[in-house]
Amino acid sequence: MMKYEWEHKSITHKIKRDGKGVCYFFPSDLAELTLMPYPESWEELAVQQTLQSANIRLRPENQGWYQFVPCRYDEEEGIVYISEENFNQYWKKIRYKLMEYYLGKKRVRTIMNEELDSQVCLDAFWTQTSEARIMDAKIVIFSRLPEEERLRLMSKRASIMDNRKILYVFNQNGGPVHDKTCELVKSISLEDFCGAEEMPEGRGFCAKCRRRLHIRLAIGPDFKNCQIYESFLQRCGVSEMELEYFVRECGGKMFMESLQVMRLKCGEDTWKAERKEDGLLVLYHNNYIRIGEDERFITDGFHEQNVCAKKLNRILRYVEDYTWKGHLEAKKSAEDNNLTEDAVLQEEGYVPENGVVQEDSQEYGCIGDSMVKSEAWWKRLAAWLKKWFI
């Protein structure tokens, strides 16, 4: 945590006291209090009269007793002071318990060590010549960079942040890759801050900003409207895995035409998913004219694809599976066997999510896309035909 950016948490905490009136905390209480480690030589603490003796109670795994970690408490400010030595010795355990609390009682989906580290106030270690960070659950003191060097690195960092081509930011020494908007980016030091256009090898994604990063990859220059995308994807139930597959494996792109219509680009085809008032998503496909046996020319406009779904996940899967070649093959296969689509679909046990197989639109130049549900559908069809004729 950078000095001077620290904001104390609002205190809603009720103090617990033991039989002798000494106050104590469980690690979960620190979610609402400020934990401030201090160096033994810190004079500011010695002159504070209002501090009470206290302790943090840690229960070692599978033990019926508590370990008391001494600390001091400023009730008015809600600050728990802990010596550097005790912090270095116990923070890993306290942090683990705190994490359990966030994931359990607070029902937070993900929380990372870096995030919990960033909630520790390290102001007491910042001087004109040194600064502090938490690394591997311990406080590490660094000498401060000369002003000139600091300004140079600040400008380097700013240019990385402004460069639209750079999508991934991270600590050059290791750790996860972040989206630029992730609050954990602030905790990467100027010297270690790095950016790249391509995902660096051997790194994982930050659990906190992973979804946002993939939305950034999918929407490119429209990132200023990111929140509109986030809310649409949330409402339409797109899982992280589905989004990542669409973006990373299929190179899919998204563009919001309005609050209810999302344009999807995957391969050479463009699609529109429109969210109707009843919440059902209806899919539209780009128009095209057939110009040869197996060639087509994509033209303006869209036609309804006869695919409806409650969740965008299904639509994405359909769009990912679709290929023009697959479409032709499935169409031919169905024609050769003189099967109507409905017969094939029903025999094969395939029922669209809304339970209705609709007629395709009769727009000029459009091929009846409802003949083919997807390449996956085609594979299922082929398997069914094999079973049927052999």
Ligand SMILES: [Zn+2]
């Ligand atoms: Zn992040």
